[in-house]
Amino acid sequence: MANKNAPFHPIIYVRGYAMTPGEIDETTADPFCGFNLGSTVYRAVPEKERQPRKFIFESPVIRLASDFGYQDVYEEGYDILDPEWEADPDNKVPSRAIIIFRYYDEASRLLGIGQTPNISQFADKLRLLILRVRELVCKNPANGIGEDDFRCHLVAHSMGGLVCRALLQNPAAEFRAAVKHVDKLFTYATPHNGIEMVGVNIPKWLDMNDMKNFNRDYMAEYLNIKDAFKATGRVDWLPEDSFPSERVFCMVGSNRMDYEAALGMSRTFAGHGSDGLVRIENAALHGWRRSGKNKGSAGDSCAKAFAYRAHSGFLGIVNSEEAFQNLTRFLFGDIRVDLWVDVEQIRLPKPVQDEVLAGRKVSALYQFEILASPRGKLWYLTRRTAEEDSVACLSHEEWMQAPAQRQALYLSSVFLANRARVNPRRRSLAYSMTLGVRVPDYEVDRRLWVNEHYEGGYLFRDSIILEMVPPKAEGDAWQVKYAWQGSGVSKADTAIDAKLLGDSRMEVCVPFGSSGSPGMQGQLRFIVSLWNKEAAGN
Known part of the structure; x- marks a missing residue:
């Protein structure tokens, strides 16, 4: 029997890393482990000296309750793991429940023994929690769910995403029994490829405060990807036989300057191109083929989006409108759009092209910026700019390897929702996207070419509006229109097949x-698909 509540499954929140005993105690003392924190500020520009704009975001927990009818499962001072909770026959878990995985409780000096379990033990406790939530949700007759049809969403911040991966990527039978009930995974600022300070990965021998959790050698062990790590030197791989990559979303932060941990030393050591702790290039996941024809190679990238937010704090990524909108559209949305750019031709400046004809080597790095926002909103679903070190890049050398073929570059993923339409009578789903292509400089035989160079110039920059009307019935065609705003058009008016x-x-x-x-x-290539389509017929 299909789950009639799809896609509004229980959400299990998994918090991030707490370094010191004091931070662990503080986490333990918070009922929602930080996911109840909101913010009233929004930094719209990279300059920290500029005053933030007032923008009130109440918190993920409150918004899930007010916008989608979710509720927590705390009753009379107990949670669902306490025997006293189940002793009350009136306590029932709804399908739209928020559960906090309080894995630091036993590590605290307040409620535990002050000793922190390792990540594999955390993953095992998450396994037990999923099965416990399944038991209680299925016992509630109002939900109408059989145990085989139970599903839940995992939402994790920072190290919490590694705990989730340690669960999902564990091949043991008892873990697979829980994994099959996970519908989707959403991570905020998770160091999927470890943490680097001053360009060096955290060493494995650094046991102090469990910092070795972010060492790649150790991660390869508890994530069960030693083969992929040996082949690539990276651990940001999700084996295709463990969990489907299309069911994972990685939210990436790009604002290091507002991360105040360790009196600002963390953002200094993490450097540019980070959220103050996690480098942008280490914050997303990719599929990995562990068997079959293409064994030992990369598969599809997991969906990802970028926000100008710090790793945590009141300008952090968890308590931001941008991340919340990506979260809810990914969990509950109707349309998925994966954004690609296909580069078919590159024309060099004529003097540089003359150098190529003379047999000299030319180097350049093309940077692709993208800003995407839905209709009627004042924030971006994804934001990648050169100033924030979050651009997608294509080198001239990569292009020259196959200049006769189009070079495909993944930019981001956008999820759209019917509920978010400004005008409910309009069936169309629409968003605008600004695409910019920059090349900071050219090098000829490793010497900087500065003739006729203008700093900050673009090879291309324009905004497009894309409007889509999904088919009314199976077999019907999509209706798609677009318009480039540089041509003076204010709405989508050009039909496209x-x-x-x-x-x-x-x-x-x-x-x-x-x-x-x-x-x-x-060309811009939009791969559009119905999302949560299994719930559409329920």
Whole structure:
């Protein structure tokens, strides 16, 4: 029997790392382990000296309750793991429940013995919690769920994402029995490829305060990916036989300057291109093929989006509107759009092209910026800019390896929801996206080429509005329109055909490009699919 509550499954929150005994005690003393914290400020520009804009975000817990009818499971001072909780026959767990995985309780000096278990033990306790939530949700007749049809969402911050991965990637039968009930995983600022300070990975021998949890050698052990680590030197892999990569979303922060931990030393040591603790390049997951024809190679990337937020704090990524909107659209949304750019032609400045013809080596790094926001909103679902070190990059050398073929570059994923439409009578789902392509400089035989160089210039920059009307019935076609705003058009008015890919997916390709030299030609490629379609018929 299908789960009639889909996609509104119970949400299990898994908090991040607490370093000192005092931080562990503080975590233990907080009923929601920090997920109840909101913020009243929003930094719209990278300059820290600029005053933030007032923007009230009540907290993820309150918004899930007010917007989607979720509720916590605390009653009379107890939670669902306490015998006293179940002793009261009136205590029942609804399908739309928020459960906090309080894994630091036994490590605290307040409620435990002051000794911290390792991550594998945390993962085992998460396994037991999932099975406990399944038992209680299925016992509630109002939910109408059988044990085989129970599903839950895992939402994790920082190290919490590693705890979730230690569960999902464990091949033991008792772990697989719990993993099959996980519907989706959403991570905020998780160091999926470990933590680096001054460019060096945390050493494995650093047992103090369990910091070795972020060492790649140790991570490869508890994440069960020694083969992938040996082949690539990275641990940000999700084996395809453990959990489907399309069911994972990674929220990446790019604002290191507002991370105040360790009196600001953390952001200094983490450096540019980080959220103050986790480097941007280490904060997302990728699929890994452990068997089959392409064994030992990368699979599909997990969905990801970028926000100009710090690792934590009142300008942190968890208590932000941008991350919350990505979270709820990923968990409950209707449409998934994966954004790609296909580079088909690159034109160098004529003097640089002359150097190529003379046999000299030319180097350049093309930076792709993207800003995407839904209709009627004042924030971005994803934000990648050069100033925030979050751009997608393509080197000229990579392009020259296959100049006759289009070079595909993944930019981000956007989830859209019917409930979020400004005008409920409009069936269309729409968002705007600004695409910018920059090349900071060119090098000729490793010497900087500065002739006719203008700092901050773009090869291409324009905004596009994409509007989509999903099919009313199976077999009907999508209706898609777009408009480039640089042409003076204020709304989508150019119809475009969508290429059906099967399995409720389609591909929409929109050409872009600039004339003259230097310049670039290519296409934006939108892979659009129905999301949570298994819930649509319930």
